[in-house]
Amino acid sequence: MARYEVYVTYKQGIFDPPGATAERALANLGYEGVRSVKIGKYIRIEADADLATVREMCDRLLANPVIEDYRIVVEGEA
Amino acid sequence: MRLGVVIFPGSNCEQDVGHAARALGIDVGYVWHGDTDLAGYDAVVLPGGFSYGDYIRCGAVARFSPVMNEVVRFAERGGPVMGICNGFQILAEAHLLPGALLRNAGLKFICHAQPLRVERSVCDWLDLPEGTVVVIPVNHNEGNYYCDEATLHRLNANGQVVLRYCEPDGSLRPGGSAPNGAVDGIAGICNERGNVFGLMPHPERAVDPLVGTTDGRPFFTAIVERLAGVGG
Numbered sequence: 316m317a318r319y320e321v322y323v324t325y326k327q328g329i330f331d332p333p334g335a336t337a338e339r340a341l342a343n344l345g346y347e348g349v350r351s352v353k354i355g356k357y358i359r360i361e362a363d364a365d366l367a368t369v370r371e372m373c374d375r376l377l378a379n380p381v382i383e384d385y386r387i388v389v390e391g392e393a
Numbered sequence: 394m395r396l397g398v399v400i401f402p403g404s405n406c407e408q409d410v411g412h413a414a415r416a417l418g419i420d421v422g423y424v425w426h427g428d429t430d431l432a433g434y435d436a437v438v439l440p441g442g443f444s445y446g447d448y449i450r451c452g453a454v455a456r457f458s459p460v461m462n463e464v465v466r467f468a469e470r471g472g473p474v475m476g477i478c479n480g481f482q483i484l485a486e487a488h489l490l491p492g493a494l495l496r497n498a499g500l501k502f503i504c505h506a507q508p509l510r511v512e513r514s515v516c517d518w519l520d521l522p523e524g525t526v527v528v529i530p531v532n533h534n535e536g537n538y539y540c541d542e543a544t545l546h547r548l549n550a551n552g553q554v555v556l557r558y559c560e561p562d563g564s565l566r567p568g569g570s571a572p573n574g575a576v577d578g579i580a581g582i583c584n585e586r587g588n589v590f591g592l593m594p595h596p597e598r599a600v601d602p603l604v605g606t607t608d609g610r611p612f613f614t615a616i617v618e619r620l621a622g623v624g625g
Contacts, residue, residue, distance in 0.1 A: 332496045381493045
């Protein structure tokens with residue numbers, strides 16, 4: 316069995332309303348150095364599956380290639 | 394003409410669609426998401442709601458419901474399919490329609506009577522003249538239609554843009570009148586063939602005069618007339 320961490324984020328240029336809201340809220344709290352906040356998804360998978368299969372899971376269900384990118388980190392054997 | 398209304402776990406507008414269609418004399422049947430047969434139905438509606446809790450993305454899980462294989466086959470045979478709100482999101486996730494529905498740009502869940510301009514399109518579901526303004530409720534958090542430039546060009550060139558958000562007089566504000574950030578003010582699109590139609594507004598909520606507007610009626614009656622015409 317292997318463990319994978321999947322990070323799903325909006326593609327460049329796709330507006331991220333929760334990220335923009337967090338960005339403004341941080342500025343309101345006085346954090347002047349905040350340039351950009353993006354909010355995405357973190358998915359943790361334990362599976363008897365190789366990396367190619369996890370990529371397929373991302374392409375079909377976990378991310379929407381029209382609007383999202385994803386990054387898979389292999390955590391190694393569980 | 395028998396209209397099939399698909400129910401996914403979390404759909405919540407199927408009764409409204411059924412009520413509206415029956416009020417217009419349309420025979421309605423309900424199709425459960427686990428069903429694998431659309432035999433006997435002449436047109437199909439995917440209603441609004443929160444299918445599968447909107448988990449992962451709106452429509453992302455519903456798209457893989459057993460019934461969706463049938464909906465895709467039905468659409469590929471030219472069968473009329475209309476997705477309303479969450480139904481539109483499901484059609485986009487299923488790639489029956491291009492693009493995706495993002496979160497509203499304005500940080501708000503929007504819920505109001507929305508003026509919409511009917512565009513000249515190839516859509517089978519609507520026969521209103523170009524420029525007609527209809528007022529129909531919108532009720533969504535993820536209705537911000539997005540597609541890339543090339544797709545947008547194709548949609549416009551092929552007459553696939555069916556509805557645009559507009560001002561009450563039918564005009565468009567500079568930069569568009571979308572209350573949700575939708576690209577090019579798009580509220581509803583169809584596929585190239587015109588049989589698959591997705592829209593964020595809820596025409597089923599604008600059928601009974603009791604609720605103040607009957608502008609939603611043509612969204613159900615035009616397809617009945619079209620199918621009757623085809624049938625002879």
